Amino acid sequence: MDPVSALVTLTNFVLIPGFAYGSQLALGALGITLIYSILRFSHFAHGDVMAFGTMVVIFTTWGFQAIGITGGGVIPTALLAIPVGIAVMIVYLLVADRLVYRFFRQVKAKPLTFVMASLGVMFVTNGLTRLFIGTSERRFEDGERFIFSVRDFREWTGLAEGLALRSSQAITIVTALLVMAALFWFLTRTKSGKSMRAYSDNEDLALLSGINPERVVTMTWMIVAGLVVIAGTLYGLDKGFRPINYFQLLLPMFAAAIVGGLGSPIGAIVGGFVVAFSEMGITYAWRRFFTHLMPEDMAPDSMLQLLPVDYKFAVTFAILVIVLIFRPTGIFRGKSI
Amino acid sequence: MRKLLLASTAIAFGAGAAMADDIRFGVLLGFTGPIESVTPHMADSAEMAWQEINEAGGILGGQMIGSVRADSTCLDASAAQAAAERLISSDGVVGIMGADCSGVTMAVLQNVAMSAGVPMISPSATSPAFTTTDSGGMFFRTAPSDARQGAVLAEIITERGISNVAVTYTNNDYGAGFANAFVENFEAAGGSVTTSIPHEDARGDYSAEVGTLASAGGDALVILGYTDGGGAMLRTAWELGAFDAFFIGDGMYGDELVESVGEALEGTVGTLPGAEGEMADAFAALGEANNVLTASSFTGESYDAAALLALAAQAAGEATPEGIAANILNVANAPGEEILPGELGRAIEILANGGEVNYIGATDVELIGPGEAAGTYREYVVEDGQFVTVRFR
Numbered sequence: 002m003d004p005v006s007a008l009v010t011l012t013n014f015v016l017i018p019g020f021a022y023g024s025q026l027a028l029g030a031l032g033i034t035l036i037y038s039i040l041r042f043s044h045f046a047h048g049d050v051m052a053f054g055t056m057v058v059i060f061t062t063w064g065f066q067a068i069g070i071t072g073g074g075v076i077p078t079a080l081l082a083i084p085v086g087i088a089v090m091i092v093y094l095l096v097a098d099r100l101v102y103r104f105f106r107q108v109k110a111k112p113l114t115f116v117m118a119s120l121g122v123m124f125v126t127n128g129l130t131r132l133f134i135g136t137s138e139r140r141f142e143d144g145e146r147f148i149f150s151v152r153d154f155r156e157w158t159g160l161a162e163g164l165a166l167r168s169s170q171a172i173t174i175v176t177a178l179l180v181m182a183a184l185f186w187f188l189t190r191t192k193s194g195k196s197m198r199a200y201s202d203n204e205d206l207a208l209l210s211g212i213n214p215e216r217v218v219t220m221t222w223m224i225v226a227g228l229v230v231i232a233g234t235l236y237g238l239d240k241g242f243r244p245i246n247y248f249q250l251l252l253p254m255f256a257a258a259i260v261g262g263l264g265s266p267i268g269a270i271v272g273g274f275v276v277a278f279s280e281m282g283i284t285y286a287w288r289r290f291f292t293h294l295m296p297e298d299m300a301p302d303s304m305l306q307l308l309p310v311d312y313k314f315a316v317t318f319a320i321l322v323i324v325l326i327f328r329p330t331g332i333f334r335g336k337s338i
Numbered sequence: 339m340r341k342l343l344l345a346s347t348a349i350a351f352g353a354g355a356a357m358a359d360d361i362r363f364g365v366l367l368g369f370t371g372p373i374e375s376v377t378p379h380m381a382d383s384a385e386m387a388w389q390e391i392n393e394a395g396g397i398l399g400g401q402m403i404g405s406v407r408a409d410s411t412c413l414d415a416s417a418a419q420a421a422a423e424r425l426i427s428s429d430g431v432v433g434i435m436g437a438d439c440s441g442v443t444m445a446v447l448q449n450v451a452m453s454a455g456v457p458m459i460s461p462s463a464t465s466p467a468f469t470t471t472d473s474g475g476m477f478f479r480t481a482p483s484d485a486r487q488g489a490v491l492a493e494i495i496t497e498r499g500i501s502n503v504a505v506t507y508t509n510n511d512y513g514a515g516f517a518n519a520f521v522e523n524f525e526a527a528g529g530s531v532t533t534s535i536p537h538e539d540a541r542g543d544y545s546a547e548v549g550t551l552a553s554a555g556g557d558a559l560v561i562l563g564y565t566d567g568g569g570a571m572l573r574t575a576w577e578l579g580a581f582d583a584f585f586i587g588d589g590m591y592g593d594e595l596v597e598s599v600g601e602a603l604e605g606t607v608g609t610l611p612g613a614e615g616e617m618a619d620a621f622a623a624l625g626e627a628n629n630v631l632t633a634s635s636f637t638g639e640s641y642d643a644a645a646l647l648a649l650a651a652q653a654a655g656e657a658t659p660e661g662i663a664a665n666i667l668n669v670a671n672a673p674g675e676e677i678l679p680g681e682l683g684r685a686i687e688i689l690a691n692g693g694e695v696n697y698i699g700a701t702d703v704e705l706i707g708p709g710e711a712a713g714t715y716r717e718y719v720v721e722d723g724q725f726v727t728v729r730f731r
C-alpha cells in the first residue's frame with residue numbers, strides 16, 4: 002500500500018491535465034453562455050473564432066520574436082501578444098455582427114436562423130484561418146517549458162512515480178481563474194455589467210429603463226473576443242495549435258455550457274470541469290492507481306478502464322444526452338433549450 | 339477533301355508535338371497530410387528515374403515519359419481515390435508510382451486500380467495486409483512488408499535485453515499490421531507486451547493515451563506511427579515520465595521528428611528500410627548530381643518503383659497497363675544483366691535488343707511472393723539530434 006504514489010500518479014495523469022483542460026473549456030463555455038443569454042442564440046462559430054484569434058496571436062508572437070520582444074525566457078511571448086489578438090478579434094466579431102447578425106436582430110428572426118447564420122460565419126472563419134496559417138500544427142510556446150519536470154520531482158522526493166507541471170498548464174489555470182474573477186466582478190459590480198444582466202433577464206424591461214441594446218451587444222462581443230483569444234491561446238500553448246482541434250472543441254464547450262445551465266456563467270465554469278474530468282476519468286486506466294492503493298496481493302489484473310481513449314467524444318455526448326433528458330436546464334438552472 | 343485531310347493531319351501532328359510527353363505515369367503521394375515532409379523528395383526521386391531515361395533517348399523507340407503528380411493525402415481514402423481516378427481517366431496514365439500510406443493505397447488499389455486495370459508500384463505501403471490481398475497482378479511494392487520490419491524491430495529490442503514493452507500504433511492499416519507483426523515476433527522471442535493500443539493522428543492532447551500506457555507499464559515504449567501523432571505520443575510520454583526508452587518504426591523517421599520532439603528523442607532506436615553498398619552509393623551520387631535529397635526516407639524505393647514501370651513498358655514492347663503489369667516481375671528479378679541506379683539507359687537498350695535485365699536499383703530490388711520487396715533494414719539510434727546508423731539487417 003502506498004497512497005502517496007497513488008496520489009502522485011493520479012495528479013500527474015488526471016488532475017493536472019484535467020484542470021488545465023477544464024479551465025480551457027470553461028473559458029470557451031463562458032463565451033458561449035454569454036452570447037446565448039444576451040444575443041439569444043447558440044454561437045456555432047465559437048471554436049473557429051477561437052482558432053482565428055489564436056492565429057492572430059501566433060502571428061503577433063512571431064513578429065514580437067523577430068523584433069526581439071520576448072517573455073524573457075520565463076513566460077511565453079504569446080501572453081504578451083494576447084492584447085493584439087483581442088483587439089483584432091473585437092474588430093472581427095463586430096464586423097461579423099454588423100454584416101450578419103444585426104440584420105437578423107432587426108427583423109427579429111427566430112433563434113434557429115441565428116444559429117444557421119453563425120454556422121455560415123463558422124465556415125468563413127474556418128476557411129480564413131486555413132488560408133492564412135495553413136492546416137498543420139504550429140507550436141508557439143517559448144520560455145521555460147516546465148515549472149518542475151518528472152526528473153526534478155523524482156530527485157526531490159525519491160519517489161518512483163513522477164509528477165510534472167508544465168508552465169503552460171500552470172499559466173492556463175492561473176489565467177483562467179483571474180479572467181473568471183474579473184468577469185464576475187464586471188457583471189456584478191459595474192454599471193455596464195449590470196445593464197448586460199438586465200438585458201439578459203428581460204429585454205423589454207431593460208429597453209424601458211433606457212438601456213441601449215446596441216451598446217449591450219457591442220460590449221458582449223468585446224468580452225467574447227477577450228474570452229476566445231485567451232482560451233484559444235492557452236489551449237494552443239498547452240496542446241499546440243491546429244485549426245481542426247479548435248473546431249472539435251465546439252462539442253465539449255457546448256456540452257460544458259449546457260451541462261452547467263445555458264446562460265449561467267457559474268454553470269459554464271462548473272460544466273467545463275465536469276466535462277473535462279468525465280472525459281479523463283472514464284477513459285483513464287485506473288490500474289496503476291489502484292495497484293498503489295491496495296494491498297499487494299489484491300493488485301488488479303485488468304486495466305480498470307471504462308472506455309478506450311478513442312471514445313472521449315462519446316463520453317461528452319453521453320453527458321449531454323443524460324443532462325438533456327433528466328435536467329434540461331442544467332446543473333445551475335439556466336435556460337432550457 | 340484533300341485539304342481537309344491535310345489540315346486534320348496537321349492538327350493531329352500539332353497536337354502530338356504540343357504534348358511534350360508520349361507516355362504518362364502517375365505519382366500518387368501524400369503531398370499534404372502527415373507525411374508531407376517526405377513526399378516531395380520521393381516524387382523528385384521517381385521523376386529523376388524518368389528524366390534519366392528521357393535524357394538517354396526515351397523508351398520504345400524514342401518516346402518521352404511524362405509525370406503527373408496527384409495528392410493521396412495519406413489519410414483520406416476518398417480523396418486518394420478521386421485523385422487516382424483523375425490520373426487514369428483524365429490524365430491517361432498507364433501506371434502509378436504510389437500510393438504511399440497503406441490505408442489509402444489499399445483503397446486506391448481495390449476501388450480504382452483493379453477495376454481500371456492499371457498497375458501500381460508503391461514505394462512505401464508496408465502493411466502485411468498486401469501480402470494476402472489478391473490484387474489480380476496489379477499491385478507491387480518496392481518497400482518490404484512490415485511483417486519483416488516487425489521481426490527486425492523485435493530482434494533489436496530483444497538484443498538490447500528489454501523483455502517488457504508497451505506498444506502504441508497509428509490507427510490504420512499500416513499501424514495495425516505493423517503492431518501485429520511486432521507483437522507476434524516479440525512474444526515468440528520470449529518478450530511480453532503489456533498492452534497494445536492505437537492512437538489517432540492530428541489530436542491536440544495525448545495525455546489520456548499515455549496514461550493508459552503508463553498504467554500498463556513496461557521498460558520501453560514502442561511507437562509504430564507517424565511523426566505527427568507518434569511524435570506527440572513520444573514527447574507526452576517522456577514529459578509525463580511514463581517511459582524513458584523508446585523504439586520507433588519507419589513512419590516516424592524524419593528531421594521533423596527531431597524538431598518537434600527535441601531532447602526526449604535522445605537514445606531512441608528505430609528501423610528504416612534501406613540498403614547499403616554499391617547501389618546505395620550510386621543512388622546517393624545520382625541524387626547529388628540532380629539536386630535531389632536522397633537521404634530522406636523512401637527515396638530509393640520511389641526511384642526503383644518509377645524505374646520498374648518504365649523498364650516493364652519497354653520489356654512489354656508497348657506502353658499499356660496490361661503490358662506493364664505483366665512484365666514488372668520479369669525486369670525486377672534474375673535472370674538478366676544487373677542494373678544499378680544511373681544505368682537505366684543501358685537497361686532500355688538491352689531490353690530493346692531483346693535481352694533481359696535484373697533490376698537492382700537503389701534498394702537491391704528482389705520481388706518475392708505476390709510482388710513485394712524482400713528488404714533490408716537500417717537500425718539507427720538518435721544521438722545529439724542526429725540519426726546515427728548502428729548497422730544493417
